[in-house]
Amino acid sequence: MQPVSCHLQKTSMDEAHVETVIIGAGVVGLAIARALSRTGRDVIVVEQADAIGTETSARNSEVIHAGIYYPEGSNKARLCVRGRDLLYAYCAERGIAHQRCGKLIVASSDAEMERFTGMLARAHANGVSDLAPVDAGQVAKMEPEISCVGALLSPSTGTVDSHGLMLALQGEAEDHGAMIAFNTPVEALEVTNQGFAVRTGGASPLRLTCRELINSAGHGAVPLAEKTAGLTAAHVPAAYQAKGVYFRLMGKSPFSHLIYPAPDEASLGIHATIDLAGQTRFGPDVEWCEPGSFDYEVDPARGDRFYAAIRKYWPGLKDGTLAPDYSGIRPKICGPGEPAADFMISGPETHRIPGLVNLFGIESPGLTSALALGEEVLERLNP
Numbered sequence: 001m002q003p004v005s006c007h008l009q010k011t012s013m014d015e016a017h018v019e020t021v022i023i024g025a026g027v028v029g030l031a032i033a034r035a036l037s038r039t040g041r042d043v044i045v046v047e048q049a050d051a052i053g054t055e056t057s058a059r060n061s062e063v064i065h066a067g068i069y070y071p072e073g074s075n076k077a078r079l080c081v082r083g084r085d086l087l088y089a090y091c092a093e094r095g096i097a098h099q100r101c102g103k104l105i106v107a108s109s110d111a112e113m114e115r116f117t118g119m120l121a122r123a124h125a126n127g128v129s130d131l132a133p134v135d136a137g138q139v140a141k142m143e144p145e146i147s148c149v150g151a152l153l154s155p156s157t158g159t160v161d162s163h164g165l166m167l168a169l170q171g172e173a174e175d176h177g178a179m180i181a182f183n184t185p186v187e188a189l190e191v192t193n194q195g196f197a198v199r200t201g202g203a204s205p206l207r208l209t210c211r212e213l214i215n216s217a218g219h220g221a222v223p224l225a226e227k228t229a230g231l232t233a234a235h236v237p238a239a240y241q242a243k244g245v246y247f248r249l250m251g252k253s254p255f256s257h258l259i260y261p262a263p264d265e266a267s268l269g270i271h272a273t274i275d276l277a278g279q280t281r282f283g284p285d286v287e288w289c290e291p292g293s294f295d296y297e298v299d300p301a302r303g304d305r306f307y308a309a310i311r312k313y314w315p316g317l318k319d320g321t322l323a324p325d326y327s328g329i330r331p332k333i334c335g336p337g338e339p340a341a342d343f344m345i346s347g348p349e350t351h352r353i354p355g356l357v358n359l360f361g362i363e364s365p366g367l368t369s370a371l372a373l374g375e376e377v378l379e380r381l382n383p
Contacts, residue, residue, distance in 0.1 A: 035374030059328030083372035191230025244284020333361035347380030
């Protein structure tokens with residue numbers, strides 16, 4: 001364990017006390033560290049990797065979502081919409097690279113068009129007031145390469161430099177006294193009479209005691225909760241993983257907006273995003289994998305399915321123009337064939353353990369929702 005904080009109260013050579021421990025230095029953990037440290041708490045973030053955001057936070061589309069798809073009243077709906085507004089303001093204030101480029105959700109058939117009525121109603125119920133239908137002629141003027149029978153335009157959708165965002169969150173948290181201990185895996189957790197005990201491994205194992213414990217470990221959140229002594233199994237969901245790969249388009253982007261196909265019950269489909277350097281990539285697809293498996297290799301053969309899916313809305317895609325790019329793995333709490341799960345934020349109001357907040361299934365729109373999740377955790381700790 002690397003040296004961490006002048007606020008750590010050393011009680012012995014291998015034991016120390018701090019007010020608040022956050023597990024995980026992804027974008028959500030860093031946003032929580034920012035929110036809690038701004039209240040004057042002594043905060044330490046423990047991270048098993050040697051850098052911030054090395055898993056889910058670094059392997060996604062970097063899209064700022066508008067809040068269109070999620071059920072009314074769900075955690076995903078309200079935190080995405082709140083987080084979107086906070087994120088745009090934060091990026092502008094901090095000079096973090098981002099663009100509000102907008103998104104077209106395109107329908108390739110009349111049957112897909114029929115789904116738009118429900119999507120519009122759901123979006124408006126979630127507070128997304130600017131989602132609007134556009135006809136095929138309008139789409140042709142906006143995106144000449146796109147073939148569709150109609151679309152929905154989301155002006156609030158954009159992209160962000162996720163690493164720049166995480167660096168800003170880390171810097172602000174550290175400015176308020178928070179510290180990050182890298183190369184510090186958590187091996188055991190225990191509920192005690194005074195709060196919590198956190199046993200870490202690594203080169204310098206340590207037993208940390210704290211009053212507040214935030215489990216924002218992404219893929220590790222469920223396994224850590226399962227081995228938290230004093231937390232009943234009823235408050236821990238099952239864990240699943242779904243891998244998604246991306247292919248990049250070689251050459252100049254044909255689009256100025258993000259392009260999404262009409263979603264179905266299983267996914268949002270293979271969509272086109274444009275990064276801040278102007279590079280277009282397509283993905284992700286979905287492949288269920290065993291929990292604990294972190295194979296990020298991209299099989300070039302999976303590109304065959306990409307060509308067919310993309311040509312439904314971009315028939316001009318030429319053979320041989322897609323190249324394997326990267327992949328990500330979603331930390332899910334629902335399995336194949338099950339309805340999409342909401343963010344699960346399990347605080348004292350649920351499990352009756354003061355000071356403990358577990359965050360499960362924080363996949364998309366976790367990046368967009370990060371700042372709002374920081375607010376949410378603070379509220380769960382201080383109801």
